[in-house]
Amino acid sequence: MAWASALAAILWFALLIAPWQPWRLTECLEAGSEPVKPEEGAGLVTVLMPARNEEQVIARSLAALGQQGFPFPVIVIDDSSTDATAERAHGAGLPELTILKAPELAAGWTGKLWALEQGRALATTPYVLLLDADILLAPGIVAALLAKARRERLALVSLMAAPAMSGFWDRWLMPVFIYFFKLLYPFRLANAPASRHAAAAGGCLLVARDALTDIGGFGALRGAVIDDCTLAALIKRKAGRPTWVGVTHGATMMRDTTLGSFWRMVARTAFTQLRYSVLLLLACSIIMVLMFVVPVIGVVVGNSMIRMTAWLAWLFMAGSYLPTARFYHQSLWASLALPCAGVAFLLMTYTSALWYARGTRSQWKGRAYDR
Numbered sequence: 482m483a484w485a486s487a488l489a490a491i492l493w494f495a496l497l498i499a500p501w502q503p504w505r506l507t508e509c510l511e512a513g514s515e516p517v518k519p520e521e522g523a524g525l526v527t528v529l530m531p532a533r534n535e536e537q538v539i540a541r542s543l544a545a546l547g548q549q550g551f552p553f554p555v556i557v558i559d560d561s562s563t564d565a566t567a568e569r570a571h572g573a574g575l576p577e578l579t580i581l582k583a584p585e586l587a588a589g590w591t592g593k594l595w596a597l598e599q600g601r602a603l604a605t606t607p608y609v610l611l612l613d614a615d616i617l618l619a620p621g622i623v624a625a626l627l628a629k630a631r632r633e634r635l636a637l638v639s640l641m642a643a644p645a646m647s648g649f650w651d652r653w654l655m656p657v658f659i660y661f662f663k664l665l666y667p668f669r670l671a672n673a674p675a676s677r678h679a680a681a682a683g684g685c686l687l688v689a690r691d692a693l694t695d696i697g698g699f700g701a702l703r704g705a706v707i708d709d710c711t712l713a714a715l716i717k718r719k720a721g722r723p724t725w726v727g728v729t730h731g732a733t734m735m736r737d738t739t740l741g742s743f744w745r746m747v748a749r750t751a752f753t754q755l756r757y758s759v760l761l762l763l764a765c766s767i768i769m770v771l772m773f774v775v776p777v778i779g780v781v782v783g784n785s786m787i788r789m790t791a792w793l794a795w796l797f798m799a800g801s802y803l804p805t806a807r808f809y810h811q812s813l814w815a816s817l818a819l820p821c822a823g824v825a826f827l828l829m830t831y832t833s834a835l836w837y838a839r840g841t842r843s844q845w846k847g848r849a850y851d852r
């Protein structure tokens with residue numbers, strides 16, 4: 482136990498001093514930080530919004546697009562909705578709104594990418610904004626995205642939408658999800674043009690239309706489960722174009738998060754992150770137990786020396802989460818409760834592996850994608 486708690490402390494300290502500092506939130510873009518005059522923004526961007534059974538949120542999302550300060554076309558691609566998604570979209574009253582009914586899902590495609598490919602065929606502007614129907618944009622954030630892309634000549638700019646913070650599970654687990662995402666895909670490395678690392682957040686993603694053409698459209702990643710990071714990797718490595726990903730308060734998730742819905746969201750991609758490898762799952766389990774469980778056990782049952790190193794590991798762990806907790810207005814207790822969240826995410830990963838063992842690669846929005 483002594484060596485395990487000491488190793489946990491060393492690993493957390495190594496994370497804190499890593500040159501790419503994945504625990505920080507220095508990559509941030511807010512509305513108004515990159516202003517664009519209306520005459521400069523007009524004609525530059527088309528919004529593509531895939532929508533499948535989004536009647537509860539789509540009207541608010543579209544209404545927010547009408548408050549961005551300049552006009553742009555919006556194409557909603559209705560992906561076989563069985564509710565009033567199309568009617569609610571019409572009711573938003575946007576002047577340049579097109580509602581496209583996506584054809585039946587083609588074999589080998591995931592639903593979101595299939596819908597986006599149908600919308601891409603209609604877009605003629607230099608940029609397209611890929612926006613999930615449950616994302617609420619603050620006024621001016623589209624201008625900020627455009628200005629950053631043009632000023633830094635970026636082919637892709639994406640923002641990790643802030644949680645709604647509307648309930649217990651949303652307030653506690655969604656910021657932890659973003660924290661873990663940054664550990665897996667360090668933003669500083671992903672944003673460095675010379676680095677092979679690539680990352681993106683698919684809920685709010687601005688991409689140059691010619692970069693999409695260069696990689697072959699969404700067909701180049703048609704079966705991808707982690708489609709946002711796959712898109713960024715293709716644009717960065719195949720098209721040779723720079724990308725950027727960051728956090729924001731200017732894009733917010735509207736969907737209420739229950740424990741069950743959050744569990745399914747993480748399980749949808751968790752085993753894919755591990756490349757469907759049992760060996761990587763085993764390695765992940767060992768690392769997660771060492772870094773999240775061992776410090777707690779050491780504090781509770783260890784002798785004085787073990788307690789000291791275990792407390793040190795726990796404090797390093799909490800310190801690495803503090804920037805995320807502050808950014809999303811969480812209390813100090815969220816940092817100290819990180820071991821519980823770590824165990825929960827490991828169990829979600831096991832759920833993902835169990836789905837795969839039963840023959841399902843991923844499942845989302847009523848669709849299951851076989852292995």
